[in-house]
Amino acid sequence: MTLVVYNALSRQKEPFVPREPGRIFMYVCGPTVYDHAHIGHAKMYVSMDVIVRHLRHCGYALRYVQNITDVGHLLDSGEDRILKGARRERVEPMEVVERYMRSYLDDMDALHNTRPDIMPRASGHVPEQIAAVQQLLAQGNAYEVNGSVYFDVSSHADYGKLSGRRVAELEEGARVAVRDDKRRPEDFALWKRAEPEHIMRWPSPWGEGFPGWHIECSAMAMKYLGQSFDIHGGGIDNIFPHNECEMAQSEALTGSTYANYWLLAGSLTVDGVKMSKSLGNSITIKDALQRHTAEVLRFFVLSGHYSNPIDVSEMALGAAQRGWERLMVPVRTVRQRLQQAGLASQDELDFSGVLDEARQAFRAGMDDDFNAPAALAALFELTRQVNAMLASGPQPGRATLAAIDAVYSELGGGVLGVIPQSTAASGDAGREAGLVQLLIEMRMQARARKDFAASDNIRDSLRALGIVLEDGKDGTTWKAGLQAADEA
Secondary structure, three states: OOOEEEEOOOOEEEEOOOOEOOEEEEEEOOOEOOOOOEHHHHHHHHHHHHHHHHHHHOOOEEEEEEOEEOOOOEOOOOOEHHHHHHHHHOOOHHHHHHHHHHHHHHHHHHOOOOOOOEOOEHHHHHHHHHHHHHHHHHHOOEEEEOOEEEEOHHHOOOOOOOOOOOHHHOOOOOOOOOOOOOOOOOOEEEEEEOOOOOOOOEOOOOOOEEEOHHHHHHHHHHHHHOOOEEEEEEEHHHHHHHHHHHHHHHHHHHOOOOEEEEEEEOOEEEOOEEOOHHHOOOOEHHHHHHHOOHHHHHHHHHOOOOOOOEEEOHHHHHHHHHHHHHHHHHHHHHHHHHOOOOHHHOOOOOOHHHHHHHHHHHHHHHHEOOOHHHHHHHHHHHHHHHHHHHOOOOOOOHHHHHHHHHHHHHHHHHHOOOOOOOOOOOHHHHHHHHHHHHHHHHHHHHHHOOOHHHHHHHHHHHHHOOEEEEEEOOEEEEEEOHHHHHHO
């Protein structure tokens, strides 16, 4: 199979060809760590995580670099986000950075995202950024005014090729406040003069100051991945000005292509509205994980293509919960039966053809621009066939069950991260889940032998206890609690 990706640079699907056979170099724009990460970050970084997982599953040796922005990311007002956070909490800027960098990493771990191989911090690479600015000045791509250095957009003919914006169409003041000392509104800062009250400052050939937002990614990506690398990932919201400026200055520095493929994740809204603290609809990852498991949040994100926008609501998350539960029905059943004694003596079924088809369909989906919805569809088709087999005789033996579990674990777990390695739970919740699943299996067996009275009795008895069974084409799921009892 040939991997095909949608390249935001060419605006079309292209066969993916790495610069070195068998090796991939990938950079993803990391967070600005001035507050807790929100579900928009979950959408983007889960999407990037699945791309990384699939490429490694395909056998590539992949170096994954994701930066931490801890200086230079300015608000529209020109205020540094880190300094704003420090004033808000009355602490040192680096205290804000450490606090929220650790919070971000905790969130990514909780979402089961793969840690990047290298996570460079902007503040730790100021010498590399100064060197890049010096080179741009020497080449005539930049100019210095009163201790600040700006990239001269008119010096780079390809500026705008990523976002599709022409210089003449750019609005004055886009994303950052226009400084009077710039020659043109569209020029952007490579190095900013530090005002007396500015805490974060470094010595430079132009006086004390701090790097601009865009130059950090160029300096760190090229340091760890080379002047030209394979994949640049990130969010579509940053395509302009950040990614556009980043690419322009990088290609001006080297005279070569910066990143061959740009894979940009779509945005996220909350109930159809852009998420904003001022609107009171901002949802942190920590808050979301209080209401839903990491697997359900990942399932929700992967239910749409990574490049498309997605709208989060309790209704949408509830649908994701139900979808995930349908997927988990045969996984739990297979794993429970594997733990039972005597299965080795049962007749083995030739289920290898079904499993091979599932693998092929899954791979075809993921090789089509990392189409996670298509990959999930392949797992649901496998689920339909596994449920049908488990509901009829003869029952599979240990080898068949182990092969089924291996496919779910490899594809649904290893690549998508929506199927946990273990379905065992602890304490009362674990016992409840195990008992309900046992009763579901007994009801399944009763229905298979057409003993509908016994089947209905199990369903009604569970309903009386506040546990509702929901039958669907992919099997039976359940939900518990007072809400479930009321709905019944």
